[in-house]
Amino acid sequence: MFIFSSDSKNSDSMVSNRDIETIIGKGTALNGNIASNGNLRFDGTIEGNIETTGHVVIGATGIITGNISAASLDVAGTVTGNVTTVGNLSIHPTGQLVGDVRVKSLNIADGGVFRGRSEMDVHAVAPQA
Secondary structure, X not given: OEOOOOOHHHOOOOOEHHHOOEEEOOOOEEEOOEEEOOOEEEOOEEEOOEEEOOEEEEOOOOEEEOOEXXXXXXXXXXXXXXXXXXXXXXXXXXXXXXXXXXXXEEEEOOOOEEEOOEEEOOOOOOOOO
Protein backbone atom coordinates (compact mmCIF):
# COMPACT_ATOMS: atom_id res chain seq x y z
CA MET A 1 0.00 0.00 0.00
CA PHE A 2 1.32 3.42 -0.87
CA ILE A 3 1.24 6.47 1.34
CA PHE A 4 -0.72 8.79 -0.95
CA SER A 5 -1.97 6.62 -3.78
CA SER A 6 -2.57 2.97 -4.48
CA ASP A 7 -2.16 3.65 -8.20
CA SER A 8 1.20 2.06 -9.05
CA LYS A 9 1.50 4.17 -12.21
CA ASN A 10 1.86 7.27 -10.05
CA SER A 11 4.06 5.73 -7.38
CA ASP A 12 7.54 6.55 -8.69
CA SER A 13 8.36 8.82 -5.75
CA MET A 14 6.05 7.15 -3.23
CA VAL A 15 7.39 5.20 -0.30
CA SER A 16 5.33 2.20 0.78
CA ASN A 17 4.16 1.95 4.40
CA ARG A 18 6.41 -1.06 4.99
CA ASP A 19 9.48 0.95 3.92
CA ILE A 20 8.95 3.70 6.52
CA GLU A 21 11.30 3.23 9.46
CA THR A 22 10.28 6.19 11.63
CA ILE A 23 6.81 7.73 12.02
CA ILE A 24 6.02 10.88 13.99
CA GLY A 25 2.27 10.61 14.47
CA LYS A 26 -0.51 13.17 14.42
CA GLY A 27 -0.71 14.95 17.76
CA THR A 28 3.04 14.63 18.39
CA ALA A 29 5.18 17.77 18.52
CA LEU A 30 8.98 17.80 18.47
CA ASN A 31 11.40 20.67 18.85
CA GLY A 32 14.91 19.87 17.62
CA ASN A 33 16.89 18.56 14.67
CA ILE A 34 16.47 15.04 13.28
CA ALA A 35 19.28 13.07 11.62
CA SER A 36 18.62 9.65 10.10
CA ASN A 37 19.74 7.16 7.49
CA GLY A 38 16.22 5.76 7.00
CA ASN A 39 12.86 6.69 5.53
CA LEU A 40 10.74 9.04 7.65
CA ARG A 41 7.07 10.00 7.81
CA PHE A 42 5.77 13.03 9.70
CA ASP A 43 2.10 13.51 10.57
CA GLY A 44 2.83 15.68 13.62
CA THR A 45 4.55 19.03 14.14
CA ILE A 46 8.33 19.45 13.93
CA GLU A 47 10.33 22.60 14.65
CA GLY A 48 13.86 21.83 13.51
CA ASN A 49 15.89 20.62 10.58
CA ILE A 50 15.55 17.15 9.08
CA GLU A 51 18.54 15.47 7.46
CA THR A 52 18.40 11.92 6.09
CA THR A 53 19.84 9.80 3.32
CA GLY A 54 16.38 8.24 3.01
CA HIS A 55 13.00 9.42 1.78
CA VAL A 56 10.74 11.81 3.70
CA VAL A 57 6.94 11.89 3.63
CA ILE A 58 5.02 14.80 5.16
CA GLY A 59 1.44 13.60 5.68
CA ALA A 60 -1.59 15.87 5.33
CA THR A 61 -1.51 16.74 9.06
CA GLY A 62 2.28 17.19 9.15
CA ILE A 63 3.72 20.65 9.81
CA ILE A 64 7.47 21.14 9.46
CA THR A 65 9.24 24.40 10.29
CA GLY A 66 12.86 23.88 9.31
CA ASN A 67 15.12 22.84 6.46
CA ILE A 68 14.93 19.35 4.93
CA SER A 69 17.74 17.45 3.23
CA ALA A 70 16.74 14.02 1.90
CA ALA A 71 16.93 11.58 -0.98
CA SER A 72 13.37 12.57 -1.95
CA LEU A 73 10.42 14.37 -0.38
CA ASP A 74 6.64 14.00 -0.66
CA VAL A 75 4.65 16.89 0.83
CA ALA A 76 0.93 16.57 1.57
CA GLY A 77 1.12 18.79 4.67
CA THR A 78 2.97 22.05 5.31
CA VAL A 79 6.71 22.77 5.09
CA THR A 80 8.24 26.15 5.89
CA GLY A 81 11.94 25.94 5.14
CA ASN A 82 14.46 25.19 2.43
CA VAL A 83 14.62 21.76 0.79
CA THR A 84 17.48 19.87 -0.84
CA THR A 85 16.97 16.47 -2.47
CA VAL A 86 19.08 14.31 -4.75
CA GLY A 87 15.84 13.00 -6.25
CA ASN A 88 12.24 14.09 -6.57
CA LEU A 89 10.23 16.65 -4.64
CA SER A 90 6.47 16.12 -4.97
CA ILE A 91 3.93 18.57 -3.61
CA HIS A 92 0.52 16.89 -3.44
CA PRO A 93 -2.90 18.63 -3.74
CA THR A 94 -3.05 19.36 0.02
CA GLY A 95 0.66 20.20 0.27
CA GLN A 96 2.25 23.60 0.87
CA LEU A 97 5.93 24.45 0.73
CA VAL A 98 7.29 27.90 1.49
CA GLY A 99 11.04 28.07 0.95
CA ASP A 100 13.76 27.62 -1.63
CA VAL A 101 14.36 24.20 -3.14
CA ARG A 102 17.32 22.52 -4.81
CA VAL A 103 16.15 19.25 -6.35
CA LYS A 104 16.67 16.89 -9.25
CA SER A 105 12.98 17.08 -10.22
CA LEU A 106 9.92 18.95 -8.98
CA ASN A 107 6.29 17.89 -9.29
CA ILE A 108 3.42 20.08 -8.09
CA ALA A 109 -0.10 18.64 -8.26
CA ASP A 110 -3.16 20.80 -8.91
CA GLY A 111 -3.96 22.46 -5.59
CA GLY A 112 -0.41 22.14 -4.27
CA VAL A 113 1.28 25.39 -3.20
CA PHE A 114 4.93 26.35 -3.70
CA ARG A 115 6.32 29.78 -2.76
CA GLY A 116 10.04 30.20 -3.19
CA ARG A 117 12.85 29.74 -5.65
CA SER A 118 13.68 26.46 -7.31
CA GLU A 119 16.95 25.18 -8.68
CA MET A 120 17.08 21.97 -10.66
CA ASP A 121 20.34 20.16 -9.94
CA VAL A 122 20.86 16.95 -11.88
CA HIS A 123 24.25 16.50 -10.17
CA ALA A 124 23.03 16.82 -6.58
CA VAL A 125 25.12 15.19 -3.87
CA ALA A 126 23.43 12.74 -1.49
CA PRO A 127 22.78 14.19 1.99
CA GLN A 128 25.07 12.99 4.79
CA ALA A 129 23.15 12.09 7.95
